[in-house]
Amino acid sequence: MTLDLDLILTLVNPVGAFVFALSGGIVAVRNKMDIFGAVVLAIITAVGGGTIRDIILNQPVFWLSDPLTIWCAIAGGVIAFFLHSLVDALKPIRWADAVGLAIFAIAGAAKTASLGHDPLFVVIMGVLTGTGGGVLRDVVANRDPLLLKEDIYATAALVGAGLYAVLHFSGVPESWAFASGMLVAFVLRGAALIFGWHLPKSQP
C-alpha cells in the first residue's frame, strides 16, 4: 500500500479548514466582530498554521492552488456567525477539532520530512501546522493564547508529530508512520478532552 501525500492533503485540507474555521468564527462572535471579522478570523484560524509553515520552508503557500480550502474556511466562518450558539454548544465539534488537529499536525510534519529537513524541524513544523492558526486567531482577536496555557492540545500535536518523525526516520513505511502519528495525536487529545488533562505550570 502506498500513501500519496498530495492526494491525502487535497482531501483532508478542506475538512480540517472547515472545522478550524468554526472555532475562529465563534471567537469572532464572542469578541463582537461583524460578519466580515468572522470570516477573516475563520480563514486565519483555518490556514494560518500551514501558511506560516510554507513561508518558512520557502514552499508555495498550499491554499493558493486549492481555492476549495478557502471556500470551506469562509463557509465555516459564515455558519459560525449565524449559528454560533448552536455550533458553540455542539460537543462533537471538539472531536472534529481533535481530528483536524491530528491531520494537520502530521500532514505538516510529513511535508517537512519530504523536503529533507532535520527531524527537529519535522516536529516543529508539525506542531506549527496543527496549532499556529489557533495562536494567530487569539493574537488577532486580542485574547490570551489559550493553547499556550491550557489543556493537552499542542502537546498532542507534539507527541503525534514526534512519533511520526521517529517512525519516518527509522525507515518505517510512510503510510504507517502517518497513520500512527495521527492516531496517537487524536487519542491523546481525546483523552485530554475526556479526563481534563493539562500540563503543569510554573509558580511565578
Add this chain to the structure above:
Amino acid sequence: MTLDLDLILTLVNPVGAFVFALSGGIVAVRNKMDIFGAVVLAIITAVGGGTIRDIILNQPVFWLSDPLTIWCAIAGGVIAFFLHSLVDALKPIRWADAVGLAIFAIAGAAKTASLGHDPLFVVIMGVLTGTGGGVLRDVVANRDPLLLKEDIYATAALVGAGLYAVLHFSGVPESWAFASGMLVAFVLRGAALIFGWHLPKSQP
C-alpha cells in the same frame, strides 16, 4: 488608453503609505509609545498589508525596490508623533485614508490578477492589501482590531476588489476595471463615513 500598473503603483504607493502611516503614528501616541514606537507602528500600518500579500504570493516585497515609500511612512510617523492632536482632529485625514484604502485594495487585487491567480484570491489579496496594515497595527499595539468590528471599512475594500475582479475576468479593459473598483471602494467608504453605516453583528 493603456494602464501601466507598475507606474501607477510607483506613484500612489508613497501617498497611500504616508496617509496610513499617520493613523499608525496616532495610535502609537495614544498608546504612550515613544517616537521609535510611532515610526515602527507607522511603517507597519503603511506597508504591512502589501508585505504579507507579496510574501504569500512569493513575489519580491514591493518596498525593497522603493525606499521612497518607506521614507514617506517614516515621515507620517514622525509628523503624527509631533503634531498628533492636529492630525487627529483633521477630518480630511479620514478622506485621505479612504483614498488610500481604495487605491491599495485595487492595486493589490490587480497585482494578484496579473499573476494569474483564481478570482477568489484576487479579491482576498485586495482586501488584505487594503486592510492588513491596520489589523497588524492594532495587533502590535495590543488593541482590539477595530476594522473587524466597526464600520464599512474592510467591506468597502471587499466590494471594490470584487467589482474589479468581475470586470477583469469579464475582459473589460484593465484601466476601466481598475478605476471602477477604486471608485466604488472609495464611494462606499465615504458613504459609511457620512452616514455612519456599519455591518450587523451576531448576538453572542
Add this chain to the structure above:
Amino acid sequence: MTLDLDLILTLVNPVGAFVFALSGGIVAVRNKMDIFGAVVLAIITAVGGGTIRDIILNQPVFWLSDPLTIWCAIAGGVIAFFLHSLVDALKPIRWADAVGLAIFAIAGAAKTASLGHDPLFVVIMGVLTGTGGGVLRDVVANRDPLLLKEDIYATAALVGAGLYAVLHFSGVPESWAFASGMLVAFVLRGAALIFGWHLPKSQP
C-alpha cells in the same frame, strides 16, 4: 584581518538565541503559560526577528540550516520555566541580553548589506533582527510591546546599525564596521541600563 560573516553568525546565533529565549520563557511564566507555551515563546523571541528579516529579504530562513540555534532556544525556554525566579533576579541576564541585541542587530544589518540593499533597509533590517523577536513575544503573550514604549533598547539597535551602515557604505573594512556598530549598540544599551535613559513621549 578578514571577517567571515557566515562563520561569526554560526558562532553567535546560538548564544544570542539562548539569551533571548530566557526572556521569552520568563514572560511565559509570568503569563501563566505551561512548559509548552514557555518553549514556544522562547523560540519566537529568539529567532522571530531574524525569521521575518529572511522572509522579507527572500532568503532561506537562517535556522533551517542550523538546528543548534533552535536547540539553544528550547534550552533557554526550559531553563526559564524551571528556574524563572533565579533567572529573573539575575542582573547579568540584562547585560547578556544587551550583548545579544548588539550582535543580532549588526548581524542583520550586515546580512542585508551583503545582499546589496539600500542603506535605509540595512538599518531597518538591523533593528528588525535585534528587536523583532521581542515585539513578537509581547504580541503573542498579549502584552503591550514594551520596547516600543520604554528605555533606549530599539534605539541602541538603530544607532548601532546606523553606524555600521555609514561605515560599510564609506568603504571602511567590514570587520571594523561590524565591530564599531556592535560596540556602540552595546555601550548605548548598557548606559541606558545604568542610567535609566529613555526617549521622550508625546502628550496624548
